[in-house]
Amino acid sequence: AEIHYHDFVVQETPVKRLCRTNNIITVNGQIPGATLEVRDGDTLVIKVLNNARYNVTIHWHGIRQLGTPWADGPDLITQCPIQPGYSYTYRFTIINQEGTLWWHAHTGWLRATVYGALIIRPKLGSTYPFELPKLEIPILLGQWWNGDIIRIQNQVMFSGGAPNISNAYTINGQPGDLYRCSSKDTMKFYVESGDRILMRIINSALHQQLFFTIANHKLIVVGVDALYTRPFTTTTLMLGPGQTTDVILVADQAPGYYYIAARAYESSQNAPFDPSTTTAILAYRYAPCSSQIGPQLKPILPTLPNYNDSATVTAFTSQLRSPTNVSVPTDITEDLFFAVGLGLVNCNPGPTCQGPNNTRFTASMNNVSFLLPQTTSLLQAHYLNIPNVFTTDFPPVPPLPFDYTGNVPQALWQPIFGTKLYKLKFGSQVQIVLQDTAIVSTESHPVHLHGYNFYVVGEGFGNFNPGTDTSAFNLYDPPQRNTVTVPVGGWSVIRFVADNPGVWLMHCHIDSHLTWGFAMSFLVENGPEKLQSVQAPPLDLPPC
Ligand code: C2O
Helix, strand or coil: CCEEEEEEEEEEEEEEEECCCCCCCCEECECCCCCCCEEEEEEEEEEEECCCCCCCCEECCCCCCCCCHHHHCCCCCECEECCCCCCEEEEECCCCCCCCEEEECCCHHHHHCCCCEEECCCCCCCCCCCCCCEEEEEEEHHHHCCCHHHHHHHHHHHHHHHHHHCEEEEEEEEEECCCCCCCCHHCCCEEECCCCCEEEEEECCCCEEEEEECCCEEEEEECCCEEEEEEEEHHHHHCCCCCEEEEECCCCCCEEEEEEEEECCCCCCCCCCCCEEEEEEEECCCCCCCCHHCCCHEEEECCCCCCCCHHHHHHHHHCCCCCCCCCCCCCCCEEEEEEEEEEECCCCCCCCCCCCCCEEEEEECCCCEEECCCCCCCCHHHHHCCCCEECCCCCCCCCCCCCCCCCHHHHCCCCCCEEEEEEEECEEEEEEEEECCCCCCCEEEEEEEECEEEEEEEECCCCCCCHHHCCCCCCCCCCCCCCCEEEEEEEEEEEEECCCCEEEEEECCCHHHCCCCCCCEEECCCCCCCCCCCCCCCCCCCCC
């Protein structure tokens, strides 16, 4: 195994997109930031120096951080932020993980521009569970705003209203041909006829679930969230923010130019969203060179599903399987039910009350809208026994059971605000039903759990029915993920074993929802010494 050393300098960088220059926060001046390429078993040592004017932390999305919770990165959960002028070195080892993950800022909305790929290849001497591809192409989908993203975040938080919609989506930082002033920088990926290409697709967009497709080509799905899947063929993927999908693409079409394209999947009936389409070009090498693309040789544009096409989403997610039968926890000792979604709180009309009908937006899990601690991180508070930072009374079931997908009166669902954790005994077998509520509207949510992968044993529409729905669970070969798509007006059920001590955030990976309070944290107790326990914090852990 190797040790990889990297320096990340977080800095302000002028970047030109959509006919204008924006000053954005980058790592080492790049967007996306560096692709980290490692093998299972390797160790990463990344020194992050903050030369920007905002606090920052970096999260290694999907890395389990077994025994190294101090390196996980979410601001005020496992560390205090790295303040301007300071640095922190993240050290962690990849333990039994292979595939496509990514890294991103985990402070405010900085991850809009602070993100990159983290690719984990099999150990030396071992290989993929599929034919070796000739090429590997990372595809990072992003979302771009003209304007300072922290200003936009603060304006949303202050006004209580919805965020203004983005100005573009991007592929590897570029909006592509269909946007103004963007053609000449459109990403081009060159292939030769017959090539087998492994595409590692990452949805790093701040707020938007996205459909993804490539004109005239089939995609063989082989993994999601750095977990292999049983291969299946499709034309369209849907990725929520945070999710990754690995596909094999065979260059088996007539030599020419084909658009790779992504645009919004928007399940909410009344959320404003950016309807534009980002493209890159899949270019066969023996096609006439790009300067000669005339009207007749324009890249072929694929058809994307309608923005609200939830049937296509279900068709995709319901085909995901683990490659072989797996050992799903079946002696559930923690049977949890989390009703999740957006909410509204009443407020006095004025500049800070720009939600619908004299309200502000909030979001909650079991009607608790999550507040970050102020003075120290949750993990430090836990490790050092600092009182009054959090409570451990996060409710295991909703305060009121009812028809979550009907129009429940808002007054019955006014969230309380708090920093509430749920305590799990080391080794407990956990099941969580994640049920979408319809207080504002029904909506699909990408729910991410830090520190764990989990099995997705079931999903469906409407209210979860413990009787009939439980008997339909797939306990044989369900897919594993770190971010699950909870269906619009529906539910997903996940299972995992609490074998990683620490404090682990669970949240919607749509950042506006996270900021509004769609989050909670698990506190997983230490295991027997030899198995797993939280080690002392690193000496350079940032002070608050
Ligand atoms: Cu991808 Cu809490 O993060």
